[in-house]
Amino acid sequence: MTNVTMTVNGKSVSGNVEGRTLLSSFLRDDLRLTGTHVGCDTSQCGACVVHVDGLSVKACTMLAAEADGAEVKTIEGMANADGSLSVIQQAFQDHHGLQCGFCTPGMVMTAAALLKENPKPSETEVRDYLEGNICRCTGYHNIVKAIMAASGQDVSAIAAE
Amino acid sequence: MPKDGGIGSPTLRREDIRFLTGNGKYTDDINIHGQAYAYFVRSDVAHGTINSIDASAAEGMPGVAKVFTAKDFEGVGGVPCGWQVTDRFGEAMQEPKHPVLAEGKVRHVGDPIAVVVADTLEQARDAAEALDIDITELEPVLNMKDALKDGATKVHDDLTSNLCYDWGFVEENREAVDEAIKGAHHVTTLELTNNRLVANPMEPRVAVGDYDSSNDEHTLYTTSQNPHVIRLLMGAFVLGIPEHKLRVVAPDVGGGFGAKIYHYAEEAFCTFAAKALKRPVKWTSSRSEAFMSDAHGRDHVTKIELAMDKDGKFLALRTDTHANMGAYLSTFAPSIPTWLHGTLMAGNYTTPLIYVNVKAVFTNTVPVDAYRGAGRPEATFQLERVVDKAAREMGIDPVELRRRNFITEFPYATPVAVEYDTGDYHATMDKLLELSDHAGFDARAAESKKNGKLRGFGIAHYIEACGIAPSNLVGQLGARAGLYESATVRVNATGSISVMTGSHSHGQGHETSFAQVVSEMIGIDASQIDIVHGDTAKSPMGMGTYGSRSLAVGGSAMVRATEKIINKAKKIAAHLLEAAEGDIELKDGAFTVAGTDKSVAWGDVTLAAYVPHNYPLEDIEPGLEETAFYDPANFTYPSGAYGCEVEVDPETGKVTVLGFTAADDFGNIVNPMIVEGQVHGGLAQGIGQAMIENCAYDDQGQLLSGSYMDYAMPRADDLPMFTVDHSSVTPCTHNPLGVKGCGEAGAIGSPPALVNAVIDALQRGGHDVTHIDMPLSSDRVWAAMNS
Numbered sequence: 001m002t003n004v005t006m007t008v009n010g011k012s013v014s015g016n017v018e019g020r021t022l023l024s025s026f027l028r029d030d031l032r033l034t035g036t037h038v039g040c041d042t043s044q045c046g047a048c049v050v051h052v053d054g055l056s057v058k059a060c061t062m063l064a065a066e067a068d069g070a071e072v073k074t075i076e077g078m079a080n081a082d083g084s085l086s087v088i089q090q091a092f093q094d095h096h097g098l099q100c101g102f103c104t105p106g107m108v109m110t111a112a113a114l115l116k117e118n119p120k121p122s123e124t125e126v127r128d129y130l131e132g133n134i135c136r137c138t139g140y141h142n143i144v145k146a147i148m149a150a151s152g153q154d155v156s157a158i159a160a161e
Numbered sequence: 162m163p164k165d166g167g168i169g170s171p172t173l174r175r176e177d178i179r180f181l182t183g184n185g186k187y188t189d190d191i192n193i194h195g196q197a198y199a200y201f202v203r204s205d206v207a208h209g210t211i212n213s214i215d216a217s218a219a220e221g222m223p224g225v226a227k228v229f230t231a232k233d234f235e236g237v238g239g240v241p242c243g244w245q246v247t248d249r250f251g252e253a254m255q256e257p258k259h260p261v262l263a264e265g266k267v268r269h270v271g272d273p274i275a276v277v278v279a280d281t282l283e284q285a286r287d288a289a290e291a292l293d294i295d296i297t298e299l300e301p302v303l304n305m306k307d308a309l310k311d312g313a314t315k316v317h318d319d320l321t322s323n324l325c326y327d328w329g330f331v332e333e334n335r336e337a338v339d340e341a342i343k344g345a346h347h348v349t350t351l352e353l354t355n356n357r358l359v360a361n362p363m364e365p366r367v368a369v370g371d372y373d374s375s376n377d378e379h380t381l382y383t384t385s386q387n388p389h390v391i392r393l394l395m396g397a398f399v400l401g402i403p404e405h406k407l408r409v410v411a412p413d414v415g416g417g418f419g420a421k422i423y424h425y426a427e428e429a430f431c432t433f434a435a436k437a438l439k440r441p442v443k444w445t446s447s448r449s450e451a452f453m454s455d456a457h458g459r460d461h462v463t464k465i466e467l468a469m470d471k472d473g474k475f476l477a478l479r480t481d482t483h484a485n486m487g488a489y490l491s492t493f494a495p496s497i498p499t500w501l502h503g504t505l506m507a508g509n510y511t512t513p514l515i516y517v518n519v520k521a522v523f524t525n526t527v528p529v530d531a532y533r534g535a536g537r538p539e540a541t542f543q544l545e546r547v548v549d550k551a552a553r554e555m556g557i558d559p560v561e562l563r564r565r566n567f568i569t570e571f572p573y574a575t576p577v578a579v580e581y582d583t584g585d586y587h588a589t590m591d592k593l594l595e596l597s598d599h600a601g602f603d604a605r606a607a608e609s610k611k612n613g614k615l616r617g618f619g620i621a622h623y624i625e626a627c628g629i630a631p632s633n634l635v636g637q638l639g640a641r642a643g644l645y646e647s648a649t650v651r652v653n654a655t656g657s658i659s660v661m662t663g664s665h666s667h668g669q670g671h672e673t674s675f676a677q678v679v680s681e682m683i684g685i686d687a688s689q690i691d692i693v694h695g696d697t698a699k700s701p702m703g704m705g706t707y708g709s710r711s712l713a714v715g716g717s718a719m720v721r722a723t724e725k726i727i728n729k730a731k732k733i734a735a736h737l738l739e740a741a742e743g744d745i746e747l748k749d750g751a752f753t754v755a756g757t758d759k760s761v762a763w764g765d766v767t768l769a770a771y772v773p774h775n776y777p778l779e780d781i782e783p784g785l786e787e788t789a790f791y792d793p794a795n796f797t798y799p800s801g802a803y804g805c806e807v808e809v810d811p812e813t814g815k816v817t818v819l820g821f822t823a824a825d826d827f828g829n830i831v832n833p834m835i836v837e838g839q840v841h842g843g844l845a846q847g848i849g850q851a852m853i854e855n856c857a858y859d860d861q862g863q864l865l866s867g868s869y870m871d872y873a874m875p876r877a878d879d880l881p882m883f884t885v886d887h888s889s890v891t892p893c894t895h896n897p898l899g900v901k902g903c904g905e906a907g908a909i910g911s912p913p914a915l916v917n918a919v920i921d922a923l924q925r926g927g928h929d930v931t932h933i934d935m936p937l938s939s940d941r942v943w944a945a946m947n948s
Contacts, residue, residue, distance in 0.1 A: 018283065034190035035183015037415070039363045040448035044869035047363060075183035085181060093177040096838045100668030101180025102363040102415025108181065123882070130877035134869065136363050136416050137668045139845030139907075140877040142838060158882055 004068040008033065009077030017064040023057075024048045026064035027074060035075035035105045039134070046133030049106040049113075050074045056113035058132070075105035078112070088112055088150045095155070097146035099137035106133050111147045120151050123158065166680050166687040168898075171834035174673045176666075185413045188367035188384045189445050196369070196441035197226050199431060200285035202275040202292055203453065204267035207301035207525040207862025208316070211265055214275055215293035222291055224284035226438050229276045229430070231264040237433065240426055241398040242490035243390075245639040246499050246521075249329030254521070256325075257317040259489035261399065261426045261433070267296065268316055268488035269525050270864050271453025273426060278434055278442055301525040301862035305462060305483040308522050316488055316523040325486050325495065325521035330503040331577060338516035341477035345468030349551035355539045356935045357460035357485070357856040359872060360532045362667075364415025365446035366455065370431030374439060378406050381432045385411040386421045386665050387705020390642070392697050394424040394492065400433055404697075407432075411695040414667035418846070419531040420455045421667065422707050423492035427454070452867045457856055458532020460485035461498065465543045467512075473557045475566045477514040478506060480543060484521045487528035494530045495521060500638050501536030501626070501708075507575035508544045509586045509622045509800060510566040515576045525862045531707065533846055533908040537625045545621040545913035550931055553924065559917070560599075563622055564590065571891075579626060581798045583891035584826060586622060592824035593620070593802035596884050602806070606925065615809040616819075617922025620802065621913035627902030628713030628797035628893070645792040646710065647701040648719040650679070650726050652785035654771035656764035658683075658690045660722075663703010664715030665694050669839065669904065671711060674832040678716060678898065682723050684750040685763055701788055709902030712831060713797050713893065720897045721789035729785060733766050736777045797893045797901040801825035803910035805848075805918040811926060814943025816919055818848060818881050823910065826889040828901035833887065836903045840885045843907020849875040850908075851915040855936050873936075 005014040008031060015030045027033045027050070036059055039047035048059040051073040078086050085093065088111050098104040107130070114121060114129045121129065126144045135143060149155045163169030179185050216228035240259040247253055258264075263274050275292060279285035300314045307313060308323040316323055329335060342348055369382040379402055385391050388409040395409075396402040414421060427444050434442040446454065461482050468477040484498035503517035552559040567586040574580045594600070602618050609616035629635075632643035647663040660679060664671060672692045680687040693699050703715065727747055734752035735742040744755045750763040769776055770785040804822045809815070823840050830836050853873035857865040866872035892899030912935060919937050923930045923946060930945045 020283070028190075029192075033183065034187075035185070037187070037364070038189075039365065039415075040869050042448065042868045042870050044874075045363060045448070075181075079182050085178070089181040092181055093173055096174065096834050098177060098180055099670070099838060099842065100363065100416040101176070101185045101413065102187065104180050105183055124878075127877040127880075134363065134874050134876060136361055136418070136846070136874070137842045138838060139841035139843075139875075139883065140880055141841045141883050144877065144882070 002065050004064055006067050006070050006072055008072045009074060019065060021064045022060050023062040023064050023067050024059035027059060033074050033076050037102055037105055039102065044134065046106040046110060047103050049109040049133065051109060051113065056110055075108060078108060091146040091150035095142045095146040095149055097138065097143045103133060103135045107135065107143055111150065114147065115151055120153060123148065166677060168677055168681040168831050170677065170832065172673055172677055172687065172832055174670045176670065176672045187364055187413045187415055188369060188382050191369050191382050193369065193371055193441040196443050197278045197280060197438060198282040198285050199434065199442050199444040200277045200282065200289050201273045201427065201444065201450065202277065202289050204263065204270060204272040204274055206267060206296060206298050207270050208299040209267050209296040210299060211263060211267060211274065212295040212297060216275065219277060219288040219291040222284065222288040224280035225288045226278045228292065229262065229278065229434065231260060231262045234261050237261060238399045240424060240429065241394055242495065243394065243492045243641050244496040245641065246326050246328060246495040247639060248326040249332050254326035254495055255320045256490060257320055261429050269527050270862060271527060272488065276430055278438060303524055303526065303858060303860065303862055305485055305522040305524060308524055309520065316525055323523045325523055328499050328519045330517045334514055334516045334576065338477045338479050338514045341514050342466055342468045342479055345476050346471045347555060348466055348468045349547055349554050350464065350466045351547045351550050351932060352464045353543060353546060353932060354934050355459045355461040355463065355542055356850060358458045358532055358850055358854055359452055359856050360418040360420035360455060360458055361874060362416030362418055362420060365448055365451045366421065366425065366427065367445045368428045368431040369441060369443045370435035371441045372435040372439065378408065379432055379436065380408045380410065381428055382410045382412065383428050384414050384421050386414065386417040386667060386707055388665065388695060388697050389663060389702050390705055391424050391428060395429050395432065399429045408698045411665055417667045418533045419458060419535060419707060423456055423530055449868055452872065453527055453864055456491040456528050456530035457487065458529065459539060460529050461539050463543050465547045467547045467551050469551060469555065473555050473562050473565055475510050475512040478512050479516050480506060482519045484519055485526065485529050486521050486523050487526045488523065489528050491528040491530035494528060496640065497531050497536040498539065502540045504577050504579050505537050505540040505624060505626060506544060506577050508541065509568060509624050511568050513576060526858060533843065534905045535708065537905065538909045538912060541621065541623045541909050542913045546916060549917045559620055560590065579796060582795060582894045584798060584800045585889060585891050586800060588889040589800060589802040589824045589826050590622065592886055592889055593804045593822055596824060596886055597804040597806065597820065597822040609808055615811055615922040615926035617807050617809065617918045617925060619805045619914045619917025619921050621910050621917060622802050623906065623910040624798055624800045625905060625909050626796035627709035627799055628793050628896065629708030629710045630796055631794060632792050642704065644704055645790050646715040646718045647703040647788065647790045648715065648722045649701050649786065649788040650719065650722040652726055652767050654768055656685065656689065656767040659693050660690065660719055661693045661700040662715050662719060663700050663705065664711040665706045669706065669711060670832065670835045674712065674835055675716065675719060677831055678719060679723055682727065683763065684748055709904040712898065712900050713896055713902050714791060714793050716898055716900065717896045718789045718791035721791055722787045725787035725789060726785060729781060730766050732781055733769055733776065734761050737761050737766065737769060737775065794895040797828065799825065799827050799901040799903065799906055801906055801910055803914040805914040807915065807918040807922055809919060809922045809942060811946065814939040814946060816852065816937050816942060818915065820881055820884065821848065821911065822884040823907060824886045824889065825903065825906055826891055827887050827903045828890060828893045829899040830887055831900065836887055837885050839903045840907045841883055843905060844883055844911050845875050845880055847908040847911030848880060848915060851912040851935050851937060853879065853936050853938065
């Protein structure tokens with residue numbers, strides 16, 4: 001067992017983990033931050049995306065021990081300080097960008113990473129960036145719309161709903 | 162304009178707040194103090210005899226509580242099938258036992274052989290490596306037609322063959338259909354497959370069993386679309402636990418699409434093991450396990466023949482299908498290729514004579530059951546493909562051929578035993594042609610040609626039977642359950658309301674849309690209304706969510722219960738207002754005496770019901786809580802016209818979907834935003850089936866598409882923006898809301914529209930290609946163009 005310490009959503013946390021413990025397991029099982037979801041075992045679905053030192057990472061592809069000393073942000077840390085939804089989260093609600101909610105945390109974290117890199121992405125750029133996040137409910141139409149709206153673009157011109 | 166939060170308004174979903182902030186509570190988020198973890202050891206061969214299982218080394222490993230095998234389940238029932246189909250000779254289908262853990266034989270890759278339960282999942286997994294399982298491999302049964310040959314290896318030794326049933330429908334029409342086809346002006350024939358799919362809800366299945374020895378009560382937390390059905394099937398048929406000692410909870414569920422309807426062995430295992438070990442037992446499926454243990458969908462091989470007169474009028478239809486059941490009968494498997502498939506073969510057309518033959522076959526593959534659409538996509542695909550092929554053979558425009566044969570008078574009794582109550586197929590076709598700019602297609606095709614591409618446009622018109630289903634009817638057809646729905650409306654003293662529904666929401670947004678209905682009926686703000694679902698301890702017995710039934714059946718139960726509430730509340734209001742009950746009106750959350758300014762607020766009436774000081778106790782009971790069970794009089798019949806525009810690269814065979822238009826008639830709409838989202842999702846799954854998704858086995862029965870590395874899930878860059886419309890409205894005539902259901906339409910209408918579009922593109926490019934089996938991958942399209 002190894003002791004790891006990291007900052008998660010602004011709070012310092014530590015725990016004892018096996019060498020093989022994944023960051024996703026540490027977040028879910030040790031810290032009980034169950035907003036980070038695990039939807040596959042081949043790092044394809046993206047439900048577990050979190051930010052590690054500002055970069056989006058699939059938490060199932062990283063060992064908890066590798067995140068020792070890192071700054072980690074999860075879906076639980078995405079709302080505004082007063083608890084209200086952030087611009088991206090609000091856009092997902094406004095544009096019905098989620099249904100069952102399981103892929104949603106990963107989608108929101110990926111969207112935040114995209115808009116940090118590319119503040120006004122085109123539809124094609126959004127679709128390309130979401131390549132590592134699978135949603136089975138929405139057909140992506142409203143997710144793409146939500147992300148573009150969150151970037152401040154007028155989405156009313158996008159194909160009729 | 163509909164009122165915000167009322168019927169017809171695109172009210173934002175309340176459930177989104179918890180999902181967007183990481184506060185959703187899914188089954189895997191449930192952890193009970195002292196829980197142990199179950200790891201399933203599954204067969205890695207398709208067919209084999211289990212000679213021995215030596216668990217002694219594994220049981221001595223750190224943290225291991227117990228290794229379970231079939232011998233621990235002696236005296237425990239098998240996983241039951243919920244529907245018995247009668248074959249065309251009047252005999253019951255062949256129904257093999259489906260043990261919780263494999264008994265003597267393994268019958269598909271993924272069949273569970275043993276379960277290791279340990280303090281941690283890692284310990285359970287480590288110990289599983291130490292299990293010594295000796296299996297002699299047997300020849301696998303994979304191809305359905307070979308499986309029916311004399312002398313074929315049998316999947317189940319105790320059955321007479323691999324044939325589950327040979328179903329004919331309507332059997333009395335068989336000869337008349339044969340005659341009509343023989344004498345017809347033209348017969349179009351098409352042979353096709355409907356590719357095997359995996360539903361793949363993003364949340365893998367999870368089960369947590371808990372047992373309270375102080376009162377002998379079991380609780381199962383599970384990823385289910387229908388917790389009451391699981392309670393009934395598992396309690397009565399597998400473990401022998403009476404309902405009052407068994408609670409099943411399905412909290413937030415991350416998508417279902419059919420795969421979470423069924424009762425699975427893992428649920429029974431965790432419930433059983435929790436009592437055996439006197440500690441909670443949790444199992445979380447990995448995605449790899451999901452691919453080889455969640456029921457699969459589709460997998461039909463079909464020949465269809467359509468007979469026409471010289472004007473293209475449909476005279477008769479004959480279809481012959483082999484439907485794969487997999488190794489065991491999943492909960493509703495036998496009903497899918499029969500009653501949810503054969504009954505839809507009239508489509509939108511007046512074809513007077515129809516005969517459907519289905520042979521259901523056991524193979525050494527994962528069981529196959531309902532997947533979004535369930536039988537109706539299989540019916541629609543073959544019908545809309547053969548109609549398109551017929552149009553080309555007859556030299557009639559595909560739109561025109563469909564219009565010549567549309568049903569226009571309702572109610573319409575089809576020759577396949579169902580009666581459509583309403584519809585307007587020309588209206589949805591008109592809408593499709595308008596929204597997809599059909600008139601401008603030739604110009605766009607010319608532009609594509611200039612760029613060296615082939616452009617095509619494909620149409621499909623669909624009908625589906627939703628709002629499943631009248632109990633007495635399905636009982637006659639072999640269902641071992643009723644298909645009503647329930648609701649309890651509990652009005653609290655201060656006027657807020659809890660609605661306990663037997664429906665289950667796993668993405669459909671019931672918490673929002675159901676509240677809109679009650680808000681509209683009573684006139685109080687929707688924020689005062691909570692929708693409670695997913696817990697057998699809270700809701701009355703309900704049948705759950707599938708078959709686009711929640712609003713049509715569950716919503717109707719809720720309306721009936723709310724009507725009872727309003728009737729009683731009016732009596733109380735009449736007493737408080739000293740007026741005649743018949744003069745009381747409820748509007749905007751207040752009761753008034755007609756023609757006066759006398760009024761009493763909703764909250765005053767509800768308070769009086771629970772603090773009955775000034776109350777007609779001699780006439781009515783205190784309290785304000787009502788339950789209704791609603792059994793539908795008929796199915797509902799949503800319909801629509803779908804159009805797909807594609808471009809094919811003749812160099813590579815690559816198909817690009819440029820646009821997809823869906824013009825649906827869902828009857829009345831409660832929340833258009835949610836309805837559109839349901840259509841988008843269905844379209845993505847249908848386009849996925851037609852373009853990229855395929856569940857493949859090799860010739861040894863190994864699952865080749867066993868992960869997201871191999872099974873192509875549609876991703877954002879595989880799909881276009883969609884154009885959807887639901888402005889054609891012919892309300893359902895037999896349920897109180899006039900609603901039809903919208904959950905499956907997208908997945909039903911889209912595959913034939915897409916394949917028709919690709920065939921159209923190829924034929925416009927001069928290629929004599931009449932059919933390509935799904936998925937239309939580049940290599941298949943290229944091969945068809947170059948054969």
